[in-house]
Amino acid sequence: MILVLLLMPILAGMVAFFIKSDKIRRGLLLTTAFLHLGLTTTFWSHRPGPLFDNWLSLDAPGLLFLSITSFLFGVAAVYGVGYLIREESTPGAHSDEGSFFPNTAESVFTGCLLIFLATMTLVPMSQHLGLLWVAIESTTLASAPLIYFHRHHQSLEATWKYLLICSVGIALALLGNFCIAVAASHNADQPTTSLLLSSLVTQAKHLEIPWLKAGFLCLLVGYGTKMGLAPLHTWLPDAHSESPSVVSALLSGALLNCAFLAILRAQQICLAAGLADFGRNLLIGFGLISMVCAAVFILEQADYKRMLAYSSVEHMGILSLGVGLGGGAVFGSMFHAINHSASKAMLFLVAGNLLTVFKSKSVNDVRGALRVVPVSAALWVVGLFAITGFPPFGTFLSEFIILKGALAEGRYGVAVIYLATLAVIFAGMSSIMLKMAQSNTAPVLGSAHGVQRESFWSIAPPAVLGMVVLLLGVHLPTAIDQVLHEAAMTVGGSS
Amino acid sequence: MSIWLLVHPTLAFLAAPLLPGIINRTKAYFAGRDGQPLLQTYFDLAKLFRKGAVYSRTTTWLFRAGPILSLGAALMAVVLMPLGELPTVWSFQGDFILLVYLLAVGRFFTVMAALDTGSSFEGMGASREMQFSMLAEPVLLVGLAALARGTGCLTLSDIAANISWQAWSQYGEGLILIVVALMAVFLVENARIPIDDPNTHLELTMIHEVMVLDHGGPDLAYILYGSALKLWTLSVLLVNIMIPIHTDLLLLNVVVSLLGVLCWAVVVGVIESTMARLALIRIPQFLVGAGALSVLALILIKK
């Protein structure tokens, strides 16, 4: 089953490169996305067994992150089809300069999108550090063309930065893998030969500590670059702001999680080796720095897609913080991964709608969205409250649990910084986003266009995502609760 | 016993207009004039009651209600205030709060009536009245709190009954401070020199008088009578503290207290004759100073 899940998007992606008809290709995209989602759903009732000597296997964290990815991709595919239809009818006008530019061929875009899905499917099921590394590097490579969909120099710049920075990061992660391999080979009686997670965890007590530490640091910095932990996050705002919104949604909601999962794998080894505090303190440190850094850039941010990107940095910080705190907070962190992915993806999709109508990523150019695109603007406001952790959205619960963890551990300083940063970020985001939604209509748009028609393709996907965050905040189904707990236990949580 | 309840109200209702007369006679004596008759206020009232009235077109029913409310409040205040050991109709813990607030009601509606005319003069008077009374009220209440702490009682009757020569010997310094503070309140509330000059004829310098410029006839009579009653009430409060006579003969006590009230009127006349009026901007200072005295009194009285 796992193999089917993995191969299906690869094949579909390959095929997509060669399909001429737009309609069929889009159909293929949707079909693959939904088959993928359907298949993933069946895993919830029946977890598939391991494959290839345990190289591929789906444990609780894997299932969790796979499901997030699959769900987001399904939603994004629907939006993406609408997006492609729109892009076809209006060739890209440059948002800032008014010049025209070509788009990447739709077949390449769709193909890369599907391969991107395949690579992101591989990440959560890899139980071998080397394979995990290969998978994560492939996500970078598959997504680079997606970012360069609009072929103008800014997206080119963003892609270049993304590629270079992430490649360097991933290279360091490779070094980290080697370090861990060295650490494992030290065991005189019974040298561990492979980088299989399961064997590393069972043999953890025999790992050479300095090498393990070095390896963990390299992995943390390497994958942290990909995940967007400050100060390694520098590619993130550029890539998110320049790529098409549907890609931004996937990058933010799914890809960052993949890198996070990779760090969790490293933390699993650390925990087993009795280095829990070492790893935790680092994660807390990176988490707090990321949150503060995001706060700095969110305040008075002039570009709303960049603002969302920085918000992703913030939430990655929260995830890392939660895992770092240990105890109950790990559960919160796992839960937060779902909530963040859904609400951030929602916001990026809505941002795409706003960008289409207002033709600008600048906050100041988007005026009176509530009057021009009422539904999108309402979703935008909903998204604001969802991402900033208002009840009854799920983010409230997860952020609450993480705070609870911090206080329960007696880390009052962490709790204070956490709350203060959240408050500043809320102030920053709300001031920007509410102004966009509520301000008076710009004279040009207001008089000429009035209320714009909003298509089903562009409204339904973010609405669905919003509903999911809302429902999770009101009712957490037992099945999800169990998987979250199981996942939390795997990476050092309690109960 | 119940007949005693009505003694003080009856006396007050009848004798209150006498007090302005005494004050004015004293002032006239000091100024070397003959002065008006002692009963001048009675004559004024009688004349005003016989007159008609002129109302401004700007005004509403509120203008007409003002005098009624201020007189009503003053009447109730008199009833609540005991004279020496004479019992009052109503006595309950905290009755002095009601008394203070009744006076405030009267003032509030006088101010309303003043503003109802739309006249700048009366607006000015209203503004000043509110400013000074806002400062006077805390002085009065803290002063009463000091009395309550000294006597350990929370009703006016008990306070009056418990202030004795013995009390003076125990915490006389506190009582002196209270008397001084309450005297300040007395002068402010009754628009006496050095705060306000009831005899001035320039609108811009008036406080209380300017608010009632547009009232005439029975309305003005109500106002005059009301202020006489207020003068009486506060005089009685002061006399209760200053002349704490508690002999076995109730009648004697009452007579002494009454004489005390009349003497107090003479004292006020003397004060008015010998002091200059304060500049308007000095008045808050004066009142805040009085407030400080009453707080000091409250602290000094350790019981």
Add this chain to the structure above:
Amino acid sequence: MHSRIDIIFTLIILANLLLLSSSRLGTCINVAAIQGLLLAVLTLATRTDEPLIQTSILILSTIVLKSIVFPQLLQRAIRDSETRREMRPYVGYAQSIVVGMVVLALSLWLGSKLPLPNPTISPLALPVALFTILVGLFLIVSRRKAVSQVLGYLVMENGIYVFGVTMVHESTLFVELGVLLDVFVGVFIMGIMIFHISREFDHLDVDRLSTLKD
């Protein structure tokens, strides 16, 4: 045994220093290619205990990719964009060498902190690997041209390769090939990007790629 391998290590270090000091892009690319060859030799020298087929496949693909394909790709890129020299690097060449020495010292220090997994490995292996990685990073940081940055990335990969090939003996072929493939695709896509950059901007100076900022 040690002495033979140490010669290779010395050559790698020299190659690194050459990379730091040369302004000619063409030369740099050639040096990187030679470094790739050195890696192949190193593989041959260290992986004596593994099946020959596995080792030879690895060596072969290393030579093909690191000494032939990548250099060719980069040579084409500089030919197309007519970029011959790194004119004004952020850090001058003399300083670069100084930095190189400092980095070398740092690598030696770091190497001393980590115990070697087994005594058969030359004590130089770890410092050389770290030095190469850090030189690669330094090249990326200090050079202005996109090509230099890709080159830096390659050198860094070489360093990691040195690390892997000397320290980690038992890693499976599958993973190593995956790694190579990923590096290949990565460099390939970077090459495409360089092509796009030179077409879009008429130059390869990355410092002008800084319009996206806050």
Add this chain to the structure above:
Amino acid sequence: MLTLLFAIGLLVFSGIAALFAGRSPLISTVIGVSGALVSCVVGLVPAIRVLSLGTVESFRTVWQVPGGSFYVELDALSALFLIPILGVSAICVLYGGQYLQVYKNENKLGWAWLWVNLLIASMVLVVVARNAILFLVAWEIMSLSSYFLVTFQYYRKGVREAGWTYLIATQLGTAFLLVLFILLGESGGSLDFDHFMFTHGSWSGISANVLFVLAIIGFGTKAGFVPFHVWLPEAHPAAPSHVSAIMSGVMIKTGIYGLLRTLTFLGSPPEWWGWLLIGIGMTSGVLGVLYAIAQHDLKRLLAYHSVENIGIITLGIGIGVLGISIQSPQMIALGFAGGLLHVINHAFFKSLLFLGAGSIIHATGTAEVDRLGGLLKRMPWTGVTFLIGAVAISGLPPLNGFISEFLIYVGAFTGAIQKTTPLAPLIGVIASLALIGGLAAACFAKAFGISFLGEARSQHAANPHEVGWIMRSSMLLLAAGCLLIVIFSPRLIGMMSSPIAVITGLPTTSLLMELQPASDWLWTILQVVSIFLGLLGILATIRYLLLRRKQVELNVTWDCGYVQPSSGRMQYTASSFAQPITDLSRLFLGTSKTFIPPQGYFPEASSFHTDTPDWYRRHIYGYLFSGLCWLSSKLRWFQHGRVHLYILYIAVTLLLLLIWNLG
């Protein structure tokens, strides 16, 4: 209990129904209003039952979110707060039904009804919730729905900014509450209120004092304690008037509720808690009313009065808490009873005043006091009801404001005559209550006098019309409420014993005994007051009889004999009326004056105007935020766009970590 849950459900349902009926403003209004009215009436039944019987009704079921359980309980304290929440809100909603019709063309009324009904529902839930998650969810829905109501006219810049200020302030407050509830939850191992175990002093290094301060800040932000009050004067004027009435009269009381509820978790209070509460009460009360006097916008003025009244309530609570710590049952009973009664009283007269202000805006289009004047003649209903509210809020007899202030006074006096009591806070209470009373009277003399009396000062006020009968009757209902509270105050005071028992844990019977004398005093006051009213009737009759045969003329106001009758512009203005007081307190207010004096022999134009912005908003919050923005702008070079330096960050991070962890 189920009745109450049904009411909540109905509120939510009717709100959503009103939203979906949004195409027709009328239908949506009818659905929204009737839903709210029915559920408020339904909800009042269990509230009154519990309050009069002193029973406890609870309902508990599983709620599948981490740490959450659907645990609600209706005890006397909750029931007491439900009275204003349901009663006053219902009347305000009724008013809003007519008030909002003006906006039906420029705005979607469906949303307004959804948010109003959600606001009421969430307030109900806040006071009955017994689980921290449930409480916080309700609390935040309350904040959110009120935020959306404040920004009802979001297309106005000022409104938007006001809404944002409110949102940020309320969120900052909630941050403290999160910590508070988590610490409480950690102490007892569960987030259900009945597990909170802080009564035993401290838990792993956190003393009850910390929690108390957290509660003061967190709940104080909602209630409007100085200096956390900054959102009130912004949000209340921005909101539609019936919403201001609900927010100011009812919603901010949830902050008081939360504080009282927290007190029940924290065990016996040390003496300084009482001192702190009294200190807060004094500063909020006095500064609130001082700021109010300096305002010229009627709704802003009223908003500051809410700060003042919250201060009075806090004074009462402070006396009660002090009473607990020095074991003076009289102070406990009188302080809490006065405070709680003032909660209800303030709900009635403050919402009445806001509705009155709404009617003025409705009729004249402005709430600037200096542009009004003479409204009493054209709008008699609004005028009379506003006057009733003004007298009540100034704490003057015979209205309800006096009753509660009287109780607090007596509480303070009772303490002051005891030997063992700390005297200073009680002097503070007495002096500040008296000062507040005087200032409030001055302020409402200004507010009512300048806007309703005299002549119209501008065209706005020249031709107002009386508002419709629904709006009128809602104001009348509230005014009647103010009177009824006075009439029933001797009975009501007895009902306070069960909520006080909840707060203090003392037996109801002994509290009832302590309150019995108070009830007798109130009876006497009622007698005095009724005699007083009768006396007024007699005096009025006498005057009528005296004037019956006499000549009664109408003429112009006395203006020193000028021939031209003075126009409205000659009158005293709000600025000039308040000037002596603002001058006196300029140290606290920072009032700025714009004075163009008359010049020359024939001066042409001169003017005087005062402006009093909120010092705390500008100097504390303003500097904080601009400081943050400055800091962030300084740190932005970090993201400079040069990729090679980004790589350097990575390298340096890795090296530093390696050196740090391996070295």
